[in-house]
Amino acid sequence: MSISVDTFFLNPQFQGTLQSQIQQMIAEGILSGRFRQGEKLPSSRKLASHLGVSRITVTLAYTELLANDYLTSRGRSGYFVSENAPEPPPFTNIRQSGDTVDWSRAIGRKYTGGDTPRKPLDWSSYRYPFIYGQTDSGLFDHANWRLCAIQALGQKDFSALTTDYCDLEDERLVEFIVRHTLPRRGIVARPDEVLITVGAQNALWLTAQVLLTQRRTAAIEDPCYHALRDILTQSRCHLAPLPVDRDGLPPEAIPPETDVIFTTPSHQCPTTATMPMGRREALLKRARELDALIVEDDYEFEMSFLNAPSPALKSLDKDGRVIYVGSFSKSIFPGLRLGYLVGAESFIREARALRASVLRHPPGHTMRTAAYFLSLGHYDASIRRLRIALKERSEAMHEAIQEHGLNIWGQGAHGGSSFWMRAPNGTDTNKLAEKLKQDGVLIEPGKPYFFGQNRPREFYRLAYSSIPADRISKGIQLIANVLNV
Template sequence: MAISVESFFLSPEAEGTLQAQIQQMIAQGILSGRFRKGEKLPSSRRMAEHLGVSRITVTLAYTELQANDYLESRDRSGYFVSQNAPEPPAFTPSAAKGDMIDWGRAIGRRYTGGATPEKPRDWSSYPYPFIFGQTDPSLFDHASWRHCALRALGQKEFQALAADAYDQDDPKLIEFIARHTLPRRGILAEPGEILLTMGAQNALWLTAQVLLTQRRTAAVEEPCYHALRDILTQSRCHMAPVPVDRDGLRPQALPERAEVIFTTPSHQAPTNATMPLDRRQELLTRAREMEALIVEDDYEFEISFLRAPLPSLKSLDTDGRVIYVGSFSKSIFPGLRLGYLVGPQAFIREARALRASVLRHPPGHVQRTTAYFLSLGHYDSLIRRIGKAYARRRQVMETALEDQGLGVEGRGVFGGSSIWMRAPEGVDTEDLARRLQARGVLIEPGRPFFEAARAPRNFYRLAYSSIPSERIADGIGILANELRA
């Protein structure tokens, strides 16, 4: 590998001759580890032109460095970092010179400190990964996705790939969502009422930024999706946690002062409670009385392998007060980072302007590839395959949990990809998760889903989306033994 000539520059504050400055510059690069053994330096002619010095000055510097074993010369090939060059120090370099800023005072707003759980990046190497939200490569249609990606790279698709669409989205993908995806949820929407986002989390962030202020109150489920709580904390609005029961959010428990209600009626996050139809109607009536808006996160509605899902809140809304959040990241693969918002044009217009100021739009190639994957029928085939696999895995998991006598707290009425669990009182599932990880079992502790001040420690989530059926019983057995211990 060749070292770019742009890596070198002479500091106007440097002391000594030009030859000495060049020697010091190269030696420091080697000692810091930036230049590695065997890498080729720029020719003396290119280096001289770049630095604005004579070629003989560079040649003398290279020769001196060669004499000190920093460089080696290869016949007709130039100079390279010597294999005998001094090794970079093993210690961590100190802070950059001149960093005298008090960042504790300089940072105006803080975004760290949330309750986002940590998941091992190498989760797939564990024998028993009961991890939520990851893709099982054995179920994914790699060949069809590759075909769609190549088609989206074609010459005819160059504009979709390379153009700056500013605040607009791929018309092919918007058309499919409007004509095929949303009607399955009973939703009819015009293109101007749909906005693509970088996943559901980005959709929730845009919604919170547009609808909430420091004086407004957001009602959230308790427990709820941990990232939503972080988003609302950053918006500086007032938060009103509303406890959920086995049917999800309780409309009569909503505080009068709430202007925006966040809910996950199809699969409550994380308890998997499914809101019945009569409660959905009750929630819409209650929101009308309060003059509140509803943000419906309809994640995992596609994964309904037990029976057809209930109509979405958005489809039952006659007032235009429901903002709908959908995502392809859960059903295709999480790294896709592609979701969408559906709402009145006045709201979408503001969300579109905010998105444009932050990230313009999701990458064009990703949008067009997804449009082909959906329109050619590969998505529907993938959902059917996932549904069959999840149905088998869920049956195996429920049998194993029953055999081991473990406490199930919530399971999705229509399907989903996980089961919400309760350990005996006194068990800290974060400590349990650490012990299980050492034995090859990954679970998700429940504490991050609760408000910090009153978070119980004995809940956890088991997902069956990322573990083969034949490993589930053994993993549950290890979990049960740790709980008994």
């Protein structure tokens, strides 16, 4: 790799000769880690022209660095950073000037300190990764995704790749969602009632920003998706956490001052509870009585391998008060970051304007690749393979859990990709998770999903989307061994 000549600048305030300044400039680049061993420096002629100095000045500087083993010369190929040059310490950060800003005062609002935990980046190196939401490379249709990506790079789709959509999105992707994805959930919508987002989390953030103020109240499930709670906390609205039962959110518990209700009726997060039809109708009735809106996060509806999924809450809505959140990130791969919002045209108009002010639109090539992957039938084929694999793993999980006497608190009525578990009273699953790592086992402690100060510590989640079926039994045995100590 060559070092760009544009990275070199002369300092008018430098005390010393031009030759010594060039030497110091290169030496500091090597010592700071910006210039790495084996990288090629600009030719003496090119660097001299760029800096506006004589070529002999640059040559002398290079010669001095060569003598000190910072550089090496390779015949007519030029000068390179020497393999014997001093190596910088890890994460060296040389500041050009001191930081005198009092950031505790300068920062007007803080977004750190939320409850969303970080998942191990090296999760795939663990032999028993009961970790949620990651892609099993053995189940992903990499070959067809690659072909779709290449097709989206073709001349025919040049405008889709390069166009600034402003506040719009890929028409083909929206058309597929309207004509194929939403009807499977019983939802009828027009293109102007759909907004493409950078994943479901972005959709939830846009919704919160548009609907909530400091004077409004949001009802939220407890436990719930921890990132949603962070989003609502940042919006500074009033929060009404409602404990869920084995049927999900109880409508009668929603307080009268509620303005927006956030719920995951088809697959409650994280307990996996499925809301029965009677309760769904009661929830819509309660929202109508309060003149409240409902935000339905319909994640994982594709993972229904036990029974057909229940109709979406949005499909039962006759008043237009349900805003629907969907995502392809869970069913294709999490790094895709493509989701969508479905709602009244007036709401989508405001959400679109907010999205445009923050990130304009999702990348055109990503949207067009996904549109091809969906419309050519690869998505449906992938979902069929995924359901078969998840059913096999779910059965292996259930059998191993029963065999080793672990306690399932929640299991999706239609399928899904995880079990919500409860350890014996007094168990701290954060400590349990740390102990299990030593045996190559990853679990998700349940505490971050709950609201309030005295959060239950005995819950945890076991996902089976990222672990092969033949490793499940041994992994469950290791969990049981630690719990029974």
